[in-house]
Amino acid sequence: MGVKIRQLERLIKEPLFHFLAIGGLIFATLATISEPAPDPADRIVIGPEQIEQLVTRFEAVWRRPPTNEERRALIEDLVREEIYYREALALGLDRDDTVIRRRMRQKMEFLTDTAADLLEPAAGELEAYLEANGQTYRNEPQLSFEQIYLGKEPDPDSVGRSISALRSDPETDPTKLGQSSLIPVRFALSPPRVIDGAFGQGFFERAAELPPGSWAGPVKSSYGVHIVRVRDSLPARMPPLEEVRAAVLRDWKVAKAKEIREAHYGQLRERYVVEIPDDDTQKTQNK
Structure with a gap:
C-alpha cells in the first residue's frame, strides 16, 4: 500500500x-x-x-x-x-x-x-527553457565602423599609402577619399546579417578581426577592396531572463500547448484500432 x-x-x-x-x-x-x-x-x-x-x-x-x-x-x-x-x-x-x-x-x-x-510556469521552468533554447534569444555581435572603397582591384601600394595618410591625419574626412559608391561610409552598430547584407558574406567577420580605432585593410567585399576603421563593437551575449521574459513565456506556452495536444491525441489514439490495407501501387513502384 x-x-x-x-x-x-x-x-x-x-x-x-x-x-x-x-x-x-x-x-x-x-x-x-x-x-x-x-x-x-x-x-x-x-x-x-x-x-x-x-x-x-x-x-x-x-x-x-x-x-x-x-x-x-x-x-x-x-x-x-x-x-x-x-x-x-x-x-x-x-x-x-x-x-x-x-x-x-x-x-x-x-x-x-x-x-x-x-x-503558469513553476519556479525555474522559464530559466530552464531559456537555457535549452538559448540560440533563439541570444543577442548577435554588433560592429560600428567607417569604410573607404578603393575599387575592384586597387594597386597594393596605393592601399598602403591611403592607410598611412589616414593614420597620420586622423581628422581626414573619409567621405573625401576613395572611389564614389552607393555604399554608406559610416555604419552604426549592426549585426552580421545587416553588414553582410550590404557588403557580402564574410565582411563582418573580416572587419571584426581588425584592431579598433585605427584604419586598416585591405578588407574585401563583393564590390572590391575597402579600408576600414572599427569604431565600436559589442560581443554576442545571452540576455538575462528579465530582458526576454515575455518572449520566453510566450514560446514556453506554445511548446506546452503542443505537448498537451500530443498527449491528448495519444490518449484518443489508444481508443481506436487503425487498419491500413497494403498499398499495391506503392509496392509496384518500389519493384
Missing part, C-alpha cells in the same frame, strides 16, 4: 499530469455545461444569449444598434442557418468533406491549446 501511495504522489507531481487534468477539465466542462442537450429535430429555440451575440456582431460592424427590422432579419437568418445545418446533417453532407473535417480538427486542437493558456 505504501509503495502505491508513493507512486501516486510522484504521478500527481508530474507536470504532464497537470496538463492533462486541465485539458480534461475543459472537455468535461464543455460536454456538461456549454453544450445543452439537442432539441428535437422539429424544434428550434433561439435564446437571449444568441440574440445578444447577433446584436453585438452587428454593432461591431456598423457602429450602431440594429433597428427592429434589422434585428428580426438577423434572427431569421440564424433560424435559416440552423435549419440548413440540420438538414445537411440529415443528408450526411458533412461526411467525407475535407474542409469540415479540418475545421473540426482545428476546433479540437484549439480546446487542448486553451489548457496551455491557463498554465
Whole structure:
C-alpha cells in the first residue's frame, strides 16, 4: 500500500499530469455545461444569449444598434442557418468533406491549446527553457565602423599609402577619399546579417578581426577592396531572463500547448484500432 501511495504522489507531481487534468477539465466542462442537450429535430429555440451575440456582431460592424427590422432579419437568418445545418446533417453532407473535417480538427486542437493558456510556469521552468533554447534569444555581435572603397582591384601600394595618410591625419574626412559608391561610409552598430547584407558574406567577420580605432585593410567585399576603421563593437551575449521574459513565456506556452495536444491525441489514439490495407501501387513502384 505504501509503495502505491508513493507512486501516486510522484504521478500527481508530474507536470504532464497537470496538463492533462486541465485539458480534461475543459472537455468535461464543455460536454456538461456549454453544450445543452439537442432539441428535437422539429424544434428550434433561439435564446437571449444568441440574440445578444447577433446584436453585438452587428454593432461591431456598423457602429450602431440594429433597428427592429434589422434585428428580426438577423434572427431569421440564424433560424435559416440552423435549419440548413440540420438538414445537411440529415443528408450526411458533412461526411467525407475535407474542409469540415479540418475545421473540426482545428476546433479540437484549439480546446487542448486553451489548457496551455491557463498554465503558469513553476519556479525555474522559464530559466530552464531559456537555457535549452538559448540560440533563439541570444543577442548577435554588433560592429560600428567607417569604410573607404578603393575599387575592384586597387594597386597594393596605393592601399598602403591611403592607410598611412589616414593614420597620420586622423581628422581626414573619409567621405573625401576613395572611389564614389552607393555604399554608406559610416555604419552604426549592426549585426552580421545587416553588414553582410550590404557588403557580402564574410565582411563582418573580416572587419571584426581588425584592431579598433585605427584604419586598416585591405578588407574585401563583393564590390572590391575597402579600408576600414572599427569604431565600436559589442560581443554576442545571452540576455538575462528579465530582458526576454515575455518572449520566453510566450514560446514556453506554445511548446506546452503542443505537448498537451500530443498527449491528448495519444490518449484518443489508444481508443481506436487503425487498419491500413497494403498499398499495391506503392509496392509496384518500389519493384
